[in-house]
Amino acid sequence: MIADYSHDTAQARCLRTRLADRLTASGALAADWRPAFMAVPRHPFVPRIFIPDPDGAYTPLDGTTPGSRTRWLEHVYADDICITQLDGDPGLWDQALSAGRVDAAAMTCTSSQPSLIAHMLGALDVHQGHRVLEAGTGTGYNAALLCHRTDESRVATIDIDPVLVSQAADTLALAGYRPACRDADAADGWPECAPFDRIIATASFPRIPCAWVAQLADEGVILANLHRPLGGGALARLVATGDKASGRFLQQPGGFMPTRNHGSPSAYQVFQQVADDADRADADEVDLDLAEVLGHPEARFLAALLCPGVDELRLSYPDAPDERWVLAPDGSWAFTVVGADGVRVRQGGPRKLYEEVTGTYRTWAALGRPDRSKFGLTVGGDGAHRVWLGTLDGPGWDLPA
Ligand SMILES: C[S@@+](CC[C@H](N)C(=O)[O-])C[C@H]1O[C@@H](n2cnc3c(N)ncnc32)[C@H](O)[C@@H]1O
Missing domain, CATH: 3.40.50.150 (Vaccinia Virus protein VP39)
Structure with missing residues (x-):
């Protein structure tokens, strides 16, 4: 009934x-x-x-x-x-029904x-x-x-x-x-x-599982969003070719909730660990604001793919300029502030996140600012992921785990 x-x-x-x-x-x-x-x-x-x-x-x-x-x-x-x-x-x-509403950490x-x-x-x-x-x-x-x-x-x-x-x-x-x-x-x-x-x-899986590639029929298709903390909305459409699957990213961005078994600390949790160090760090003058990289959807798409584990945080203050942060689970961090004297960065931790994130932007700009649909992905039967531009033998990057 x-x-x-x-x-x-x-x-x-x-x-x-x-x-x-x-x-x-x-x-x-x-x-x-x-x-x-x-x-x-x-x-x-x-x-x-x-x-x-x-x-x-x-x-x-x-x-x-x-x-x-x-x-x-x-x-x-x-x-x-x-x-x-x-x-x-x-x-x-x-x-939620009895109280009228409920607090929760995640959908x-x-x-x-x-x-x-x-x-x-x-x-x-x-x-x-x-x-x-x-x-x-x-x-x-x-x-x-x-x-x-x-x-x-x-x-x-x-x-x-x-x-x-x-x-x-x-x-x-x-x-x-x-x-x-x-x-x-x-x-x-x-x-x-x-x-x-x-x-x-x-x-949203962080990588295309090997089992999917192995279980694909000849000319079969995988359509999946790759989970990156920075988002980026990468929707890969891969076609089986031999023991690999390969194809381009859709121009249409799309994201889903991450699989339940990932579990890295959130950007805010990392921020709480490093906030004191950040207060003591020296500021360097730079020419590129992190907001410019993260604010451009196609640049962000590439940064999200190539900067593993990196997430962002925006901090606003009533009497000071906004801070745009990037943070990683290993405690690496960087943030930029734009003031009257230009852009300044502070950073710390094992990775140089400012150089990593802005480096992907500079690469993207040097390549002619391509749309995401010009990029592709090949996933090997062994799980190796390679992002490429234009064609399989075009410029490429091994996708970090
Ligand atoms: C956005 S919902 C799916 C929406 C669904 N296709 C529909 O039509 O309603 C994401 C689902 O993925 C599931 N999920 C998360 N991690 C998973 C995993 N490792 N394997 C299988 N399912 C998973 C969640 O339990 C959740 O139900």
Whole structure:
């Protein structure tokens, strides 16, 4: 028996059509994916949503309560993420309901932004009969879109959270789809279901797992965002060639939540460790502000890829100029300040982060400021990652772990 909230009403269909129209008009939704976006309702997959408040807390929006239904449906069919789990703790929903809101350190499950899903599914180039692996089942909505496009018996989806997998499998079944669902670390792929014609990651892995390359069919495609603390939105589309996978980055940026098993200290935690050293450090005059590097999306894309572990922090003061910081988990740090006398940098720790980060900007500028779609990535069967510009034998960099 389908719970009331999940009924596909005229109101839900109308909002879904409006969303599909908007995604079509913006160019995100290709014509061959429109039938799936029209047919698969999103709302049964996201009955309970957390809305982020400006102060960092989260307010619950309960689609299973008749009084909230219209506001909930409006949110579900906006081009926005739907946050469905915080801190990996299903119990936070009840706490949020009774207290009215809840604090949490991190979102651990969302239904991704529809325009990003649409872009990625279009780039994935899925055809009827393709065997598809999704890394990051989450709510199951994207798996349902894949089932509609290809054949449910050809879709496999993995999530590291057993509670999410069980809920997603139930909702998928209510929607009429029975893909293979598994709770495991998707970095291992799913050898029993391989080879895959398509692998799509909706969680952000720091590197393309070797298992995905090994489990790819001839001419199979991997589409994944590489997690970098600096962001950068690198979406790699790799095609199997022999024992490697190789291809360009999409011009469309896209990011997902990092896999749950990474766990480096945050930029703020590193900052707290080094703040006293920073107060004592000498300032050097330089010609390039970190804000200029980090503020340019294409320069930032390259810096994020080539500066491993580096994250940023912006500090504002009422009576002093802003500081733009970069920090790394090993305690390395640098920040620039722009004053009347120009740009000054202070830095410390084992790595020279100012030179690392601005060095990628200078390289990018010397190469003619290329767009991200001019860059590509080759992943070897041994896990080696090489970023290249233009062609496989163009200028390249080994991607640091
Ligand atoms: C953005 S959500 C996925 C959205 C989903 N595709 C949907 O349609 O709702 C990311 C998911 O990745 C999962 N995840 C995180 N690390 C993982 C890992 N190592 N292996 C598999 N899943 C992982 C999280 O539990 C979370 O559900």
